[in-house]
Amino acid sequence: MNDSAIVLTLAAAVAAGTPLALAALGELLTERAGVLNLGVEGMMLLGAVTAFLVGDATADPWLGLVTGMLTGGALAAVHAFLSVTMRANQIVAGLALVIFGTGLSTFLGQPVEGRPLTARITTAAVPVLADIPVAGRILFQQDLVVYATWALVLAATFYLTRTRAGLSLRAVGESPATADAMGVRVAATRYAHTIAGGLLAGAGGAYLILARVPSWSQAATTNGVGWIALALVVFSSWRPLRLLAGAYLFGAALRANFALQAAGVRGIPAEVLALLPYLLTIAVMIGLSFSDLRRRAGAPAALGLPYVRDER
Amino acid sequence: MSGQSASGARRSGADAASSAEAPVVEARGVGKVFPGVTANAGVDLAVRRGEVHALLGENGAGKSTLASILCGLYQPDEGTVLVDGRPVTLRNPRDGLARGIGMVHQHFRLVERFTVAENIVLGDRRQPLVLSAGRVRSAMVELGERYGLSIDPDARVGDLAVGEQQRVEITKMLYRGVDVLLLDEPTAVLTPQEADALFTTLRAMAADGKAVVLISHKLGEVLAVADRVTVLRDGRVVGAVAADATDRHQLATMMVGREVDLSPRRAQSPPGVAVLDVRGVSLRPPGRPARLAGVSLQVHAGEVVGVAGVAGNGQRELAEVVAGLRAPTEGTVVVAGRGTTGRGARAARGAGLAYVPEDRLGTGLAPSLSIADNLLLTRPLGFFVDRRTATADARCVIERFDVKATGPAAAVRGLSGGNVQKVLLGRELSDSCTVLVVASPTRGLDVGAIEFVRDLLDERRRGGVGVLLLSEDLDEIRALADRILVLFEGRIVLERAGGDADLTELGLAMAGAGA
Ligand SMILES: Nc1ncnc2c1ncn2[C@@H]1O[C@H](COP(=O)(O)OP(=O)(O)O)[C@@H](O)[C@H]1O
Ligand SMILES: [Mg+2]
Numbered sequence: 001m002n003d004s005a006i007v008l009t010l011a012a013a014v015a016a017g018t019p020l021a022l023a024a025l026g027e028l029l030t031e032r033a034g035v036l037n038l039g040v041e042g043m044m045l046l047g048a049v050t051a052f053l054v055g056d057a058t059a060d061p062w063l064g065l066v067t068g069m070l071t072g073g074a075l076a077a078v079h080a081f082l083s084v085t086m087r088a089n090q091i092v093a094g095l096a097l098v099i100f101g102t103g104l105s106t107f108l109g110q111p112v113e114g115r116p117l118t119a120r121i122t123t124a125a126v127p128v129l130a131d132i133p134v135a136g137r138i139l140f141q142q143d144l145v146v147y148a149t150w151a152l153v154l155a156a157t158f159y160l161t162r163t164r165a166g167l168s169l170r171a172v173g174e175s176p177a178t179a180d181a182m183g184v185r186v187a188a189t190r191y192a193h194t195i196a197g198g199l200l201a202g203a204g205g206a207y208l209i210l211a212r213v214p215s216w217s218q219a220a221t222t223n224g225v226g227w228i229a230l231a232l233v234v235f236s237s238w239r240p241l242r243l244l245a246g247a248y249l250f251g252a253a254l255r256a257n258f259a260l261q262a263a264g265v266r267g268i269p270a271e272v273l274a275l276l277p278y279l280l281t282i283a284v285m286i287g288l289s290f291s292d293l294r295r296r297a298g299a300p301a302a303l304g305l306p307y308v309r310d311e312r
Numbered sequence: 313m314s315g316q317s318a319s320g321a322r323r324s325g326a327d328a329a330s331s332a333e334a335p336v337v338e339a340r341g342v343g344k345v346f347p348g349v350t351a352n353a354g355v356d357l358a359v360r361r362g363e364v365h366a367l368l369g370e371n372g373a374g375k376s377t378l379a380s381i382l383c384g385l386y387q388p389d390e391g392t393v394l395v396d397g398r399p400v401t402l403r404n405p406r407d408g409l410a411r412g413i414g415m416v417h418q419h420f421r422l423v424e425r426f427t428v429a430e431n432i433v434l435g436d437r438r439q440p441l442v443l444s445a446g447r448v449r450s451a452m453v454e455l456g457e458r459y460g461l462s463i464d465p466d467a468r469v470g471d472l473a474v475g476e477q478q479r480v481e482i483t484k485m486l487y488r489g490v491d492v493l494l495l496d497e498p499t500a501v502l503t504p505q506e507a508d509a510l511f512t513t514l515r516a517m518a519a520d521g522k523a524v525v526l527i528s529h530k531l532g533e534v535l536a537v538a539d540r541v542t543v544l545r546d547g548r549v550v551g552a553v554a555a556d557a558t559d560r561h562q563l564a565t566m567m568v569g570r571e572v573d574l575s576p577r578r579a580q581s582p583p584g585v586a587v588l589d590v591r592g593v594s595l596r597p598p599g600r601p602a603r604l605a606g607v608s609l610q611v612h613a614g615e616v617v618g619v620a621g622v623a624g625n626g627q628r629e630l631a632e633v634v635a636g637l638r639a640p641t642e643g644t645v646v647v648a649g650r651g652t653t654g655r656g657a658r659a660a661r662g663a664g665l666a667y668v669p670e671d672r673l674g675t676g677l678a679p680s681l682s683i684a685d686n687l688l689l690t691r692p693l694g695f696f697v698d699r700r701t702a703t704a705d706a707r708c709v710i711e712r713f714d715v716k717a718t719g720p721a722a723a724v725r726g727l728s729g730g731n732v733q734k735v736l737l738g739r740e741l742s743d744s745c746t747v748l749v750v751a752s753p754t755r756g757l758d759v760g761a762i763e764f765v766r767d768l769l770d771e772r773r774r775g776g777v778g779v780l781l782l783s784e785d786l787d788e789i790r791a792l793a794d795r796i797l798v799l800f801e802g803r804i805v806l807e808r809a810g811g812d813a814d815l816t817e818l819g820l821a822m823a824g825a826g827a
Binding site for chain 1: 385386404405406409410415417421422423424425426430431433434435436437439440441442443484
């Protein structure tokens with residue numbers, strides 16, 4: 001039972017959904033502050049390549065993870081500077097981040113292209129819980145990052161709904177003028193959450209290379225997961241718990257080969273299913289460009305808008 | 313009408329403010345320049361504890377800018393702000409709040425998706441890191457009782473009416489413990505009743521030793537509620553006077569910078585033939601109370617008939633029936649001898665009726681169209697639009713009515729309230745009409761524009777037009793009307809000649825207690 005195709009598929013979906021969940025959670029925090037960072041893919045790639053290099057050199061995957069987070073955060077800081085301080089067009093700034101992140105990781109990854117990584121994040125089964133039939137195999141025979149993701153999602157939910165800082169964060173995303181008038185530091189809040197978003201995107205990228213992809217390969221590492229993360233934030237209506245569920249759903253779709261076999265479906269090529277997250281992403285991105293749809297989907301009202309105090 | 317009830321409570325708080333004590337907040341020589349405009353120049357203002365201090369000035373005089381400087385939102389380009397006699401630098405509203413200065417902006421600073429309670433605790437660093445709802449609730453109840461501000465803490469702010477949202481704004485500031493509350497044109501969005509309630513709240517705050525700065529361009533409310541008045545014009549202080557040592561006339565002159573004549577105007581010659589005849593008009597929507605019940609009135613050439621009434625008592629419906637926008641359930645409307653009952657706005661206009669609705673940008677004008685296009689709306693249009701004449705007409709109106717706009721192509725949406733009204737009046741009055749229906753024509757305008765509009769209506773009257781003037785504002789009615797009718801719950805309950813109408817009698821009739 002525990003090794004049935006369905007159970008294995010679900011377990012794989014959780015693992016495949018984790019980098020997505022991390023990156024999307026980061027973007028969720030960023031967007032809740034009213035900053036749109038389309039550069040997730042760039043931050044993930046840079047996080048992945050630096051995690052690989054450090055993990056390879058030190059043989060310590062955790063050091064790699066931390067490095068990946070920091071580089072993701074650094075790239076996000078650039079975005080915060082451009083969009084908060086310089087009030088640049090956030091879409092353009094975000095796309096620039098993708099181009100920069102991709103370019104830099106190609107450059108850094110060139111010498112190690114195709115090289116396998118031996119320092120890896122490995123499975124750490126939770127004692128007792130891992131022995132529960134079915135659920136234990138799906139949920140508790142994973143690695144520490146998977147468990148940490150759950151903790152982060154719960155913490156983010158609590159943070160957003162129950163804490164003083166979470167209230168200020170939401171106000172900054174909904175109405176920065178109000179937050180400002182009430183004494184909330186709008187720019188600082190936006191910086192902090194944009195950078196937090198970068199740290200998580202970097203973690204997502206690092207996790208991909210440290211736990212999922214066996215060797216460094218620019219094209220095969222992120223596979224556009226950063227773009228899917230953007231769509232996932234919208235699907236979740238900017239709520240962490242829904243986001244996690246969505247991530248696992250997309251994770252299952254990304255593992256379409258498995259999933260189809262498991263379901264015993266024939267006739268539909270696995271490629272079609274694997275395409276689904278990308279198609280959905282494109283649809284969501286188009287939908288998002290209509291401000292009315294954005295509002296109805298529950299987007300923060302000031303998403304993507306710079307705040308200028310002296311303006312009427 | 314508004315503010316009368318609060319005036320009794322006045323002065324009680326002012327005694328608490330001894331003149332020896334340093335002003336709680338003061339501006340000295342404050343200047344602020346925006347690209348192309350000097351919003352404030354050399355402004356001095358001193359506000360004491362226990363007083364309601366009015367900041368009076370026409371639109372664009374620099375009132376909001378000054379208040380924004382005092383609360384820390386804007387930094388002055390020159391001059392200093394003093395709190396309790398000591399110079400301070402307020403870098404942002406957070407600094408202002410820390411020193412006990414809070415502002416209720418004209419465009420509310422509220423997060424619509426948040427509940428009332430969430431809006432109130434937002435940014436408050438005294439709250440525990442993990443929020444608890446209980447503390448806010450009990451504080452809100454207490455503030456609500458003390459100042460007459462009751463609101464449901466769990467309501468979503470976006471679902472509240474403007475009057476309630478304003479109470480949230482005030483509660484928010486009181487909860488933050490401000491000593492100085494600046495309110496930017498708070499009555500602009502309120503009904504007269506809500507305004508009275510607000511004034512009671514403000515007086516209660518002053519009586520508690522707080523300082524209230526009330527920004528306004530309405531003379532009546534300033535005189536009714538303030539202890540002292542500082543008048544701004546073109547970014548400079550024209551003078552500061554005690555409210556009981558001044559009057560409307562003096563304030564209006566200071567504000568506008570020239571003599572303004574707001575004295576009542578009446579017909580000089582006896583009225584002519586009836587140009588508007590309304591007989592037995594009723595409006596009974598099925599299953600709901602009647603909006604109008606057997607209203608009959610006549611307007612003669614060269615006469616202004618004023619219809620007073622509290623909003624919701626049928627004035628709007630009456631205006632719409634007369635203008636042909638609604639068909640009455642019973643009764644007839646005759647415009648210049650032609651029956652127009654229920655035949656639509658076009659028929660009424662064809663018979664010589666012009667209509668200036670109260671809702672200027674909703675019903676009166678198309679906000680996103682240009683001035684020229686708006687003027688075209690009531691003209692008979694051929695297949696092709698004659699742009700050249702339209703533009704020339706628009707130029708004409710802009711010039712004659714002194715509309716502040718970039719030109720005939722300017723969108724009406726971008727104009728200030730007074731200029732919007734001028735465009736509307738320009739369109740309705742330049743037609744050769746015999747009957748003019750106007751609803752609250754001076755509502756929201758500043759004194760200079762009010763004088764202008766009154767002059768215009770008076771001029772039309774002398775030109776032989778019959779004017780039906782509907783308004784909630786008794787000052788407005790009494791300033792122009794030759795005859796006054798009071799509408800209450802869809803019936804005419806009182807009729808008086810304009811000259812000898814008694815304010816109390818009219819007020820009581822409007823409230824349904826008269827006759
Ligand atoms: N943020 C701003 N940017 C540019 N000009 C402004 C700004 N705020 C106000 N002004 C200009 O400064 C002048 C004073 O404006 P304001 O203080 O809003 O006047 P009031 O509140 O008395 O109507 C006006 O001419 C207005 O157009
Ligand atoms: Mg103003």
